[in-house]
Amino acid sequence: MLRKSTLIGLTAGLAMLAGAAMAEPLKIVYIGKNTGNPYFDSITGGFEDACKSLGCEFEFVAPATAEATSQIPFIEAQIQRGVNVIGIAPNSPDALNEVLASAREKGILVLTVNGDITGSEQYRDATILPVNFDIVGRDQVELVGSLIGYEGEIAILSATTEAPDQNKWIVGMNETLKSDPKYAKMKLVATVYGDDQPEKSTTEMEALLANFPNLKGVIAPTTVGIAAAAQVVQSRGLAETVKVTGLGLPSEMRDFIKDGTVTAFQLWSPYNEGWLAVHFAKGVLDGSIKNEVGGTFEVPNLGTITINPNNSINTQAELTTFDAKNIDEFNF
Amino acid sequence: MTETSATARDAAPPRPLWQVLLIRPEMMTLILLLVGIFAGSQLSEFFLDTDYILKSFTLSAEFAMVALVLTLVIIAGEIDLSPAANMALSACLFAWVQAAGVPLPLAVLVGLGAGLAMGALNGALVIGLQIPSIIVTIGTLILYRGLAQIIAGDKSIRVPESFVGINDVMVAGIPLPVILFCLLALVLGLLLGTTIFGRQIYLVGTNEVAARHAGVRSARIRMILFLMMGLVSAVAGLMTASRLGSVRYDLGLGGELQMVLMAMLGGTYIFGGRGTILGTFLAAWLLVIVTTGMIVANVLPAWQLCVLGLLLIVSIIATNLIYSRTQR
Amino acid sequence: MTGWRSLLLRRETGIAVMIVLFCLAVGAVKPQFLTLNSLRIILLLTPLILIGAMGQMLVIVARHVDLSIGSILGLTAMVAGMMFRYAPEVPWPLAFPLAIGLGAVLGLVNGALVTLFRLPAIIVTLGTLSLYRGMTFIISDAKQIDRQYVPSALKAMSQTSPVFGIPWIIFIAFGVALLTWWFAMHTRIGRQVFALGSNPVAAPLRGINVTRVTLTVFAISGALSGLAGIMYASRWGFVNPSNTGNGFEFQVIAAVVIGGVSINGGVGTVPGVVLGVLLLGCVSAALPLLGIPGTTQSAIYGAVILIALVIDRMVRMQGRTRGTQRAGA
Structure with a gap:
């Protein structure tokens, strides 16, 4: 059993080092606030499409309820599964600190997507928010x-x-x-x-x-x-x-x-949050994007994206306004 | 002597020893536990890892500790559905007074005292006013959680750094909460199995009226159990606060289902009078194995709800059948 | 005991007085509480709880309890919602028999487990609470049924009707209450429910088919939860696998206990429960008007349940010492 866990640690480490050059595809997971929340269907769609186009493996998991601690066993399980990237819509600004820290110790890139852990920013690598x-x-x-x-x-x-x-x-x-x-x-x-x-x-x-x-x-x-x-x-x-x-x-x-x-x-477009998160994660892990404040990178369909202070990244500059004229153009 | 033999002739022939040992609810729990471990290893290659399972158990250790005491309460013929809410309220009170400047040790005492007081209120309503514990504790479940919500709103209150991290304390490679759970199981097992108090708990649960006639102080025993329940809930609440580093009113939300499930899966007889600490001890591991196996295999949480619900129903049916066939 | 005294001692009188006092007190601070509009808000808050409470009342009178009603509400609403979404060609009123029938089946499962295996209802329904909720997630693939799929005619039932513009769902809820009252008072099986609850041991000796009565109350509770499921879709216009019906059981049990139904079985009246539901509705409507945050609501519910239990206990103790008996319905 011990051997097995070392083996998993090794593979995870190797995947980190080798990045895109590895034959093993990048494993990305997104942990939502809770299942049955229609808002996350659209974010997940963005994750799925981006993973398809970049050749990553993607899974969406979420607890049944949105209480503060319900995400913890799910994060532990993903660490155990040896994923490379954890995207999460946190249910608590601080109750996840410990488990997120242990994920990052294992070399997992932790991104908060569509909500940040305000006040505990040191426990994640970057946050992806729809707008400023x-x-x-x-x-x-x-x-x-x-x-x-x-x-x-x-x-x-x-x-x-x-x-x-x-x-x-x-x-x-x-x-x-x-x-x-x-x-x-x-x-x-x-x-x-x-x-x-x-x-x-x-x-x-x-x-x-x-x-x-x-x-x-x-x-x-x-x-x-x-x-x-x-x-x-x-x-x-x-x-x-x-x-x-x-x-x-x-x-x-x-x-x-x-x-x-x-x-x-x-x-805003929740879809673009997932789309951007995957491109950013892939770039950071293969070294083509530097996760530094002030840095920029290109994302297909979204153009040039800047990393703002606090490693905060926005998918769009302005809110989208919906009215009778354009409502039918949106399907989320 | 002649009288004894006469009764023995009237009664059914004694069952062979292997039946006495094997046909009992704890055996069912043990078999399910082995099946669970096997199923978990088949569901996901990442499952069979002692460190991971111990770590996962830490997440449920607080509920499991409460379930041990709950087992005594159910054996005594009562039930308590309020402990998860009690955990939240004692933890919130602790964090709140602590944040308001009360020194840490005193704040811990406030938390524990609050837990005891909540247990006392349950006990007073059930024993003093003779209202069934089922309905009383549904009421206090809503009340305690509601009070926690009033105190903390829905913000989380940080607890001081020195108090954080009980789950990171390792004793011989085993997380402290797991050790505490095992110790509590040992102590309660001895209490229930070897002391007069333990014997009286069974008597009260089997036939309360007869127990009272036999000189057992039923009211006192049940009151002590409700107080123990309050205290262990508060301890569990503080342990959770230490593990999370912060407290919110929704701490342990819905935990009563898991606690009752642990006791039921362990073969505790819902109508009182029967059950063992060993059963609940095994059942706690079983539950952790089952949920962890499903989570690490990325099974939809919905299936967990189904499996937990089914397990609860199947386990009480099985327990009832076993008791009705073996111990008439 | 003279007529007026027994009237005064009745639970219904007590609740009615509490409602009036509460409304006057709130009205003294916020006069806009004492308007027709407030009455409309309160009445619109009550239909779901009232329908659920009628079923729960019968279950509790028979000395059981049904914790799974919120999950039955969620599952039936989801099945109806999926019919609207994936089979729009089916006439929408068919959702009523579908949801009610499914609810009855789910209730029968509860009842069967309780009677056939002689299990306590609280544990059985705690199990099915979890099971039915899980099934809701699974059949819906954890997807919400959005507003656009719920038929407008169904949503309109929560807004209009031909009679004084009082929404249909209020008529339906009070219609259900009237039917339950008739069932409890004027049918044989209805009276058997009370007989069973007041003395389960003697019931079989009095020729009562315990299995049949128990199955009936659970089936009714399930069927009414199914009706409440459709009403939910009508009232809120969507069905969510996780939120729909969540916590419904606590509101309903609160209303039933406040309404004077004794958890020791055998005692309870429809008018009492209706008043209990109205009292909770008044509290829910008054809190935001007074600017009291919603976070206090849960504690108030809990406190009100406990106070009702204590009062009920006191009344029974007193009744016993005076040698008076409180009749069933």
Whole structure:
């Protein structure tokens, strides 16, 4: 048994050293937050296609639930399997530190994809995020402003109270509203949290409408929240008076766009995150890409990509806006 | 003497020794364990590796320790579904007071005390007010986890570096949590098998009324068991906190299924009065072998849910059959 | 005991008073809680729980418990959703018999394990909770059924109806409650459920077919969970393998216990459970209005269950010392 484990360690080490020259294909695994989450279907698609074109082996695994520790046995198992690259959408900013450290000790390249371990960055090699999260708040305020004529009361319906990404965007929204005179006539009256559950998001949305009868717009920067908010507005026939927008999946929002409940919303391409992650990982392991801040590399279809401070890599510069004109062009 | 022989003639002939030794629930667990190891090695070439299996067991050692005490509770005719929530609340309380500036040793005491208090509340409702433990602990399961959520929100609270890493402590090449689990099994096994207290636990579970008439202080025994349950849950919660380095309200979420499963798979009789620590000890390994084998073979987690559910049902059916055929 | 006193002592009166007091207290802080719109929000929160609670009530009255209802809800909703997605040519109302029938079968499996092998329902349904959820993932390949596949006519049932614009699902839920009330009070087997629960040992001596009664309550619980599955697709417009129905059992058990159904079997009324469901609905609707974070909801549910258990226990203790008996339905 001991011999076996040494053997595995050896193969992994060899694969690292030899890189692309090895006959053995690169083994890449992506660990999602949980199974049954439609958002990850699209990311996985990007991983799969890139692995097909570059000749890597790819597997997607995910625990049944998204609680903080559920990913740990899966990471341990992948270390044991001797994969070369672990991509992960972390369920916790710090509970995975130990096991990620032991993965990197074995020479595995650890990438956080579509979410970072903020505050524990030293436990991963790089992070791949869809856009620079600093601009999300600004763009979302601009979008809701354009929908309500830059005047009136707005509210935010977020995910959980501690969701790190959403909180970063909310800070951005507050700063934009305060600093830019363009938005001086818009007033943020409330920020509420639907915990990414349809039931809670719906009751929070109903409470917003009851508490703020003059509400003009709602930003829901979470896929569950925006769908729940849109459904409330749709069933109460308020689409004209209260504009719902935020970040949503085209597949979940198509009906609301078509019947006019929602005029426009934003997101990025999750597919490209997977596509970029594979190209980056392959390049780093065969030595053609240096994982250094300020470095650049080429990715087919995406052009030149820069490695930003904190080894953070973005797949696109701006958010994509979806509306009645372009919604049918997207199939995720 | 004559009386004894008369009863012996009326009763069924004594079963041969090999039957007594072989036809028992622990044997079923042992066979399943061997089958599990074989199946795991067939599913994935990466499975048979002692270090890896020990490491994987560390991830479940906390649940397994609780399952050992839960075995005593079930033998005494009660059940406790709240320990996983108890783990979360004691760990959150510990991390919270510690982050608020309470010195570490004191914070540990707060965590353990909270666990005991939760056990005491369960015990008081079950024994004092005579509400069935099944429903009481479903209620406290929701309550304890809810309180943890109020305390910690959904952010994770870091624990100090000096407290982190119980799973990295190796004793003779074996991770400390695994050793602790084995030690606890040994102590509880002796307690149950060789002491009067242990004998009384069986009596209470077999026939509570008769036990009381025989002078066994049933209420006290069951209260002690609920307190032990609270304490071991808190210890397990703190061990998890040490292993993860941080605490969140969802720590151990859904763990009650695994704990009950370990006790059931080990042949503990759900209606009380029968069961052994050895059975639960073996079952804990069995469960880890089965889940680890499936994860390392990249089997969909959905199949794990199915296999765990089926194992639970099959194991109680088998246990019931074995008991009804052998020990009438 | 005089009429008004027995009325006062009834569980239903107590819950109704609690609902009124709670609403008045919230209304004092937030007047918009006391509007027709709030009533609409509360009523829309309740149909799923109410349907599930009717089945669970019968199971608990028969001295069992069904923890698998959330997973049955998820599995039946997923099967219906997959029919919408992969067989759009099938008329969508067929999803109702499909989901209800499948739910009944899943419930029968629970009941069969409980009666044939004489296993405790709590462990059996803890096992099937896991098993049915796993099956949901497997048949769906862990893929969500998106909004676009769920028929608009089904989604419209949660929004409109010809009568006062009160959504269909509210009528369906209260219709189910009415049927359950009739079943419990006016059918032979319904009364047998209560007889079995109040004294399982004597039940066979009184000519009650224990196996049949037990299978019936579990089948009803499963079938109603199946109906709740379709209602979920209607209400939320999607079906997710992991979220749909997750934790449903706790909400339902909370409502049933608050509604005065005794976990010692034999005691419980439909009006009590309906009021229990409404009380939970009021709490859920009031929390966000008051600005109380959703993270407190779980603790409140847990506390409310325990308080209800203690009150129930106190009432029974008192009833016994006074020599009065609380009748079944």
